[in-house]
Amino acid sequence: MSAPLDPTLVATPKDFKTDQQVKWCPGCGDHSILVQLQKVLAARNINRDATVFVSGIGCSSRFPYYMETYGIHSIHGRAPAIATGVKCANPELDVWVVTGDGDGLSIGGNHFLHTIRRNVGLKIILFNNRIYGLTKGQYSPTSEAGIRTKSSPAGSIDYPVHPVAVALGAEVTFAARAVDTDVQQLQIVLQRAMDHQGTAFVEVYQNCQVYNADAFEWATDRNTRLDHLVYLEHGKPLIFGKNREKGIRVNGDNLEVVELAKVSPDDLLIHDERTPNPAHAFRLAQMHYPEFPEPMGVFRAVQKPTYEELMLGQLAAAREQKGPGKLDKLFTAGDTWKVA
Amino acid sequence: MSAPLDPTLVATPKDFKTDQQVKWCPGCGDHSILVQLQKVLAARNINRDATVFVSGIGCSSRFPYYMETYGIHSIHGRAPAIATGVKCANPELDVWVVTGDGDGLSIGGNHFLHTIRRNVGLKIILFNNRIYGLTKGQYSPTSEAGIRTKSSPAGSIDYPVHPVAVALGAEVTFAARAVDTDVQQLQIVLQRAMDHQGTAFVEVYQNCQVYNADAFEWATDRNTRLDHLVYLEHGKPLIFGKNREKGIRVNGDNLEVVELAKVSPDDLLIHDERTPNPAHAFRLAQMHYPEFPEPMGVFRAVQKPTYEELMLGQLAAAREQKGPGKLDKLFTAGDTWKVA
């Protein structure tokens, strides 16, 4: 984490706002994510000059224009690859990737996968509105099967991917999920991502007011959301419900929802975000509404050396061993001969 | 599965051989996979005229030249996308994808992911030699961390992906694994893949004699392999070892190796390839040598409608409802007016 320029100055969220007019639709979940992230960065007094936001193309990918940091609004799907270049070129920088479900998982799925497996030190925030917003409403790889959109008037025939599960398939070292309107939990998750070394992946359920407004009602409706979400806490059992009256229990190879009244709390599944085996987190990632409450918070947070650390480590080791490279030595390596 | 041309004729593996000289190196595992697949197709009397092999680029991707069927040796990484086009254009065809660890998971990772999530009716055989063979020995996405290759003289700094885990992350409906030299099990797995509706993914541990000869010794050495592999059988406990003296037990959230002598067989993990939740298979996919024996056989085999089935289903339904499309009706849809 880079130090603030002048540690005596305390940043405010306003310090992270640019002079650009924010151009998302009214009611778009992107607004909230922007505000929360600005708050989190300010609260931590992050050095704006050593922070880079890289995005692809999509509504969500306009994000860098609104962040008073360095930034690249790149091309569709390629943000993780570009960010990898930034981070390798200067590991001192805090590098964030902002992407959409289409940008990050459709055209950009491969870079997403490989960035994660390499554990490059990037924070990847995926704004999942389950739709292509910018291109005006086609279904995306996370859209529900059967959804009717401009490109699926008879209902989509694609099965959706689940971003956290995909990330875990590539053994991501940090995976978390939040909802755009749940600002407090969103802040916590963003903070945790900020602190993680290695690839930190955060999926945010984001409302697209114009093309997919109903997608996350179940997760945002004040009256019912607590029955549909379960907040993950490390070392704690999975308990949820408006009155925290329900829990998740392991039954053989499967999970099930139980009434706390009827079971002992000891029977509940205990969350362990630090277990090295990604299978635990993967099982949580398979809990889908409406059969299950969907887990929110940190699925997994483990440590292993980052890509850039290993890269620079090899260079340092070589220099340590053989001394710093000299051009004349390089030039004359191998057989040489003289012509007089 | 398409019917043989003349059901009274019984095919032999030779019927699936082409006149092309097989150009893999002596000792290359590709030879074995070719032979086993030819046997399996012949045994099932598959219609060669209704079978298409599609590959990308790599040593393994020369496969179609040696199969007396239709075939496309395409470009690097794109075989699943091309095969998707073939299958949608004619779902009657049996369409096989042959790919390598570089072809399928490096440049082609995204098509792999999306083909799987759509459950397109393809059989994808990934020849995993954990190296780039054709380009003469750079590390691949499945290469062990630290491996020294032409492009990683100081050891690779990439963490490997595990193909079955990635496929499960995308909720593949069929996933299996085999070793090139274990011809019997390889045949079984290929047969099972052949019979699956939807995307059938098979990873084959394949020896690259020239650039990565040691990669799978632990899995092929006659003396020790049975201690390093566990064969999955649906409904059966996970038991392995030269004398079937060891088993796998669930301990809390984790798996562990136990001596059968010391535990009751009822405590062992029972394999269920048909459970809808991919978490079971994913946990198996996390068993890596040397900590665990690596599972061989079918990890997962579940049914859901295929992409091509849904695609054609929508067309049929529309025609059923509104009658077959007529050009003149299409032309005059919407407001028209006459000029005399």
Added chain:
Amino acid sequence: MGTTTSTKVPAGQKPGPQVRELSQAAVRLAGDSGDGMQLAGSQFTATSAIFGNDVATFPDYPAEIRAPIGTLAGVSGFQINFASREIHTPGDRVDALVAMNPAALKANVGDLLEGGVLVLNSDEFTAGNLEKAKYDQNPLETGELSRYHAFKIPITQQTLEAVKATGLGPKDAARCRNFYALGVLYWLFDRPLESTTRWINGKFSKVPAVAQANRLALEAGYAFGDTTEMFTVRFRVKPAQLRPGTYRSLTGNQAAALGLVTAAEIAKRPLFYGSYPITPASEILHELSECKTFDVRVFQAEDEIAAMCAVIGAAYAGNVAVTGTSGPGMALKQEAIGLAVMTELPCVIINVQRGGPSTGLPTKTEQSDLWQAILGRNGECPLPVLASRSPSDCFWTALEATRIALKYMTPVVMLSDGYVGQGSEPWRIPDPAELPEIKVQFASDPKTFEPYTRDANGARPWAIPGTPGLRHRIGGLEKADITGDVCYVPENHQRMIDLRAQKVANVIHDVPDQDVFGDDGGPLLLVSWGGTFGAVRTAAERAREAGQTVSHIHLRWLNPMPRNLGDILKRFDQLLVCELNMGQLQLLLRGRYLVDTCGLHKMQGRPFMVSEIRDKIDELLGGAA
């Protein structure tokens, strides 16, 4: 205001507004993105078309989905040109402008002709809106609009008033103000209300209150014109002499979709359309997704590469296989297009060009992908390229591209652009008899089959999987002549390079000789291709009407080019190549025919104005004749 042909005051009538007859008029509706201007514009278009005018339109909307209300970035406009004669463009500047708020005024008033009619929604000229539009002072008060016939109408208030009876809440009621404005325009240009009334009834059949409100607003707007003393003049544009037939209006993208469905139907093969959404090509995807009663198989791919690759697979398996995209997506497809060239599979790649480079100006038009279409792949990788010249022409171009692909077993690139793809114009619905023949002949004889033999056109046989006994394997490595086996023999490579080039050159047999508009030779020839047809042809027409000796050729085929093209070019003293790029066709013409050219280039995300071309003509001819 076009050419004012006559002015008549109906005899024996109370001195109402003067009626001026025009041969052509252009109007623009402009407002906030949420103001329904695209809708009102479409209605004006449909009404004018049904009335019998020739029409051409230009929708222009912001890149943002919902730019902040009232801002300049949020202004959405729709321009209609309608005439009693044949027209080819939406018009340079407009005779009438409706501005629903200050931002719309500011962004558009520059295009209003002096003396033009300006209809303003005065309700929206509030302090807040003026600020958002970056007006220091209220333009309604500064006198800066005195050059126009400006009419300040409290459109919002009037609409609320008019629809009161429906009981709609104020928000819903106010939504009808686009129909009020449309009503005013209808009165001004003496258009019938029937078509729009019918449309409203159909569209809102399930919400009768909304239907009623929109009707009432429309009628109120019209009545306002009738009753108020404000307007002193009305305009009339008589029906045009169009080719007899049944017409409908469609956008270029819709036309392309129709053309593809038609081609596949004629060829009696399923249509496979693999695509990844991208502005401004997505509409083709949307349209084809609706065609489910035809055998149209739409694959929304994970990216453009997958789309192109699926097309290759579908082509191999015997479908009419097509992909559509725009510039950046086209760049991504190039490697795979190379495979289509090598495997000699028939398919069509539609590139609806937009402003570049990179993401560029994604919602704006440009013609800057000509080079990448013809020359942008690794290796010697030729393929036929043609371009559509107008929205309705996209139908014919798509049909022709498909026919050529199937006839020559080759990928074909069809270039469209944002202007053509999103613009609309009347389309004369063709007789089935007018449609070309497209015959597909699959190989079937195992005895004679070899994958890389060639017919008289140079095409190899199409042998689809499932055919008994024709098993064969194709791929991206160089193929042996005849057998198609992988072949590294040096001479074979040269031979195959030549054969592939010859095949594409053979398409010349299907390229009609170039026709020249105007004289066969002379001091100046205008050369254009693609979506600039309308503006360039109009400029040529006007120049000739004005006595200038100017000819015009418009290229449909960019590769190969018409056989007689070189001869034509050499018969003129000066060649002016007009294109929305920095000289891409120019380089090709110069390189192929060694003719000197000058270029008219425009990189503004907008089509040419006729006046820009005329200015250049004047310059080259040394002033107006």
Added chain:
Amino acid sequence: MGTTTSTKVPAGQKPGPQVRELSQAAVRLAGDSGDGMQLAGSQFTATSAIFGNDVATFPDYPAEIRAPIGTLAGVSGFQINFASREIHTPGDRVDALVAMNPAALKANVGDLLEGGVLVLNSDEFTAGNLEKAKYDQNPLETGELSRYHAFKIPITQQTLEAVKATGLGPKDAARCRNFYALGVLYWLFDRPLESTTRWINGKFSKVPAVAQANRLALEAGYAFGDTTEMFTVRFRVKPAQLRPGTYRSLTGNQAAALGLVTAAEIAKRPLFYGSYPITPASEILHELSECKTFDVRVFQAEDEIAAMCAVIGAAYAGNVAVTGTSGPGMALKQEAIGLAVMTELPCVIINVQRGGPSTGLPTKTEQSDLWQAILGRNGECPLPVLASRSPSDCFWTALEATRIALKYMTPVVMLSDGYVGQGSEPWRIPDPAELPEIKVQFASDPKTFEPYTRDANGARPWAIPGTPGLRHRIGGLEKADITGDVCYVPENHQRMIDLRAQKVANVIHDVPDQDVFGDDGGPLLLVSWGGTFGAVRTAAERAREAGQTVSHIHLRWLNPMPRNLGDILKRFDQLLVCELNMGQLQLLLRGRYLVDTCGLHKMQGRPFMVSEIRDKIDELLGGAA
């Protein structure tokens, strides 16, 4: 056999073999892939270079990793041209050929000059091997080799015999036969054994038996020449008058890697190399992966797109950022290269061209990516393009490409090809003083900083993240002049298009005027670019030696082209553009300069032969002068 300059029989000696002095000779070693021909060839090259000859080589090996032993597909060859004068090519046909088996003979004997020396390993001419090589009869017996000085030597047997003392098993022992053959060649061409002996000792220092065996084989081969009565003639090629200095031999890819490291060192910035393996460019990746004592950050990406994108990121963050690939990979990178153009970030894209289209002939050479390099992106997307002309020139070209990228803040394409990249030649190790200056100046002043201002070269400032107060955002949408904000203003787009074009045009200030080899004007000018330099220059030299009036220009810069190029072209009656494609440079020259050209094209996966060019010269000049 080059030009036989003198023949002398040393006086007062027993009538040993005649020694013929040559100014130049070409030899080829050919055998099975497993026969170690590449190694033997490299040794011959090194020995000749150290001896003082000018040398040029051409390795040619099969596409398969391990083609079946003894087959034609498995033949691997290595050709060396060495001379006592300056040479530019590995030679068309060879003076001596070593064929280690029947397949090698069949595949190569056609390139042996009549009367040339043919060394055959007679042990391998077994029935089985003859069949694999598709010989119906044993060519050693048919007399078909009578045109050559054929020497049948039981090389395998002799080798086994020679190395007996080492105790190696027969398999390992037989492996030494390449050194036996090399020994024979060394004797024939009177080369010293020291260099190879030293190499063997170093290489096999840990396996002394193998070292000894190879040495013994080498010496035995040499001794065979000395003692046998077989050979009646020996050849001697004196040292050349080369530019004084220290030399080493390297391939073009190695040279490119060195050039990049050098550029980054001079610029005092880390080098970031992002790449995805692809033949024939992978070697650059391998070489740079070895440079870990320098700050060389090598990223093996998941594909070419990721590599290019990472390069953009690394360039933004202040590294010297480079990617390397070949044709299909270049096609994939194009969309991202567009982003580099739009964001105006400095980076270098190396394309080591290979045979296309599509996968084409991946291990063979071609120059068919010129169009895609200059013209193959969406939108108006200009960038500087230059090409290296020989293996060692790759060092200088890489250095220059990097310097230009940094100076003008632009992506630069460097074209190499399989022939140049994989071929090797002596490289004169430069003095540090000869190296160009490369100064990197990052923006640092928050008060004056705007991201899209421009310096005198048209370059925008390089403001890297981490710099206090220079926070700014870039991207692929059109940028406002000066501020770099997203901007849809029509006039701004035109302005930025012009500014970007102007910046690339400004590179002309760094492009030296074109020099002409030969006369400044006349009946015929040969024009070439890239890896064909050697063949074309040699043809020009020979033609001039033969009295023909021929000049030659070789273009290093393809975009922009040298300022005086147009004038030069116009001073000649005929222009012959020689390229390994179907006329890509030709189109550009014709289009830019309106000069008529004719082309010499070759699409065989192989470089030009000097004779092919000379034949064409003869044709154009109406027969030899």
